[in-house]
Amino acid sequence: MASQVTTIVPIRLPSGKNTTAEKLLMAASELMIERASIEVSLSDIAQKSGVNAALVKYHFGNKDGLLLALLARDAATEMSQLEYLISQPISPTAKLRLHIGGIIRAYHQFPYMNRLIHYLLHESSPEAADEVSKFFVAPLLDFHRRLLAEGVKAGEFRDIDPVLFYTSLIGACDHLFFGRHAMSRATGVGPVTDEVCRDYIKHMEALICGGMLNGRMASSE
16 A cells, blocks of 8 residues: 555644545545455545545645544544543543443444554654654553553552553454454354444453452452
8 A cells, every 4th residue: 555655744634624625534434444444545535525636635635644634533532532531530440441442432433443553653654653643542552551550559450561451452443343354254253233342342341351450359340
């Protein structure tokens, strides 16, 4: 994919509401979901959106700029909830469960998210990687550090490495939606429905909390 696109992306993401830009982002998102791939061309995006492909450059600089803006849009809701969640007068364990569910639901809504993150971090430009780190990776890691520290202080969590926790949770989300295509060929499992998403949230809550809670908290669950 990297060989087909330019890698000079705008440092600043498009701000404010713009109908044409939103149409392009929506079309790109829908195509990625339909194809289970981030390999979509500008001509396909333009055709689906009904917008001239030349306007991608006007609004986003180039295709990588569009992909960066798409990821920022998709991640915005969950990222904006982090400060709200950490400030709530509920237990760290309750916050952890809500966070697990929120992240999995975000990936269910935008199943291409982690592949987009990988592409922009590793196959695009340094500017794109910096932007992704600023609006997604760094805030999420910081939230995990604070939540885990709060849980340890409250006597609810074992001492957990935030980077390993981030890797476990985000990796598990990615594999459900990306790895499921490989699994479907081998085992015949179907698509990720709302019911599958709910079951996976329960599974991940049990798996993560079962490994994180200290003995006293685990026995009270």
